[in-house]
Amino acid sequence: MRAVVIRRFGGPEVLEVIEAPLPEPGPGQVRVRVAAAGLNPADLAARAGLFGPAELAPGEFLGLGWDVAGTVDALGSGVSGPAEGTAVVGLVSGSGRRFKAHAEYVVVDADAVAAAPSSVGLVHAATLPVNAPTADQALGLLGARPGDRLLVTGAAGAVGGFAVQLAHHAGLRVVALARADDEPLLRELGADEAVASLDGVRADAALDAAVLGSPVLAAVRDGGAYVTARPGAVPAAERGIRVAAVQVRPDGARLAELVALADRGVLTTRVADTYPLADAAKAHARLAEGGLRGRLVLVP
Incomplete structure (x- = not known):
């Protein structure tokens, strides 16, 4: 699969798109085939090195992307649902992971996902989970x-x-x-x-x-x-x-309630623009400029 990673901290130029093995879900996890993943200020902060160590060890890399919309395609042990083929949204927790949501596939805790809204497509749905x-x-x-x-x-x-x-x-x-x-x-x-x-x-x-x-x-x-x-x-x-x-924490049950509010029209999803994974650096640069009235979304 393709994934956006960083091997060093810095500006948008440090972003790389690499080929990586398909991640396998562990106990209590699901693997999601990513349809869309939002780009948030936290991604810019992580890329700049504001979380975690001052620098990465040689050969190490980190993934980016906290929120995801896509389709479940594999279940880890002990997970009975959501079933494979279910469209979901979820929050990918943790700032030190090698692969996160800005990729073609991501592993997420099963209790951090909820069924995707039915009122909007997955690109718009990807603006909800964070x-x-x-x-x-x-x-x-x-x-x-x-x-x-x-x-x-x-x-x-x-x-x-x-x-x-x-x-x-x-x-x-x-x-x-x-x-x-x-x-x-x-x-x-x-x-x-x-x-x-x-x-x-x-x-x-x-x-x-x-x-x-x-x-x-x-x-x-x-x-x-x-x-x-x-x-x-x-x-x-x-x-x-x-x-x-506030430091957002995954909560799939409450996320499901927020999805329901989106389907009722109480919450409005807003997308400013979409970018392919290959243009992740351009998306980071655009977000850093400010003034957006909606989220930027990466689409594998």
Whole structure:
């Protein structure tokens, strides 16, 4: 199979597409024939060496890609489902794996996958497994209740957009921060207010998907809650505000519930563009430029 890997850390130029043996699923795992795999900021961070060791040992390499959509084609021992031939989405956990989702096949824990949505194709489905659970788990950390005023930064992005939709669905009053020209999109996602700056904004809680830090914390009321989307970027607590970072974890059962919300139209998948595996470096460069209103997706 073909797979995108890195042998050293750096810019998009360090990405390679190699030929590799077909991975075999171990106990509790399934092998997925990849139809589409999202490209996330975490992939750029992993490529740059922000996770794990300072450098790779000679001869070693690492794979990239956290979220996948495709078809189950082999089951490991102890796995009764999903059955072979089932279209699934899943979160490929772990940052030190030799092969991940940016490949023609990937091995995934069986309890980290869910049946793919029926309302969209697999390219769009590949935008769900990382970003929707990240937004969902961040909202869980905040503990906001219906009627609370929630500030979401980076609200036009992938995590922020799902957060706006999930919060609106849960009965929160959503203040969405993004560029001024994103207001029509934010309203469509369900934001009660769309703002282009934090001037005068006050909220009971904040999901800082844009990782702006202290200025967002300053907009939260005393005793409120703040969650950032980047572990290691939590500002110091003040005024009794609870602060935390979301670090997404695989949860196939909850992912299935999020897929159901997508099929009901509560969540909207957005694809900015697709790239073949051979153009992974171009996709990385485009994501680094910023300004996307949807995910880039690699298609083997």
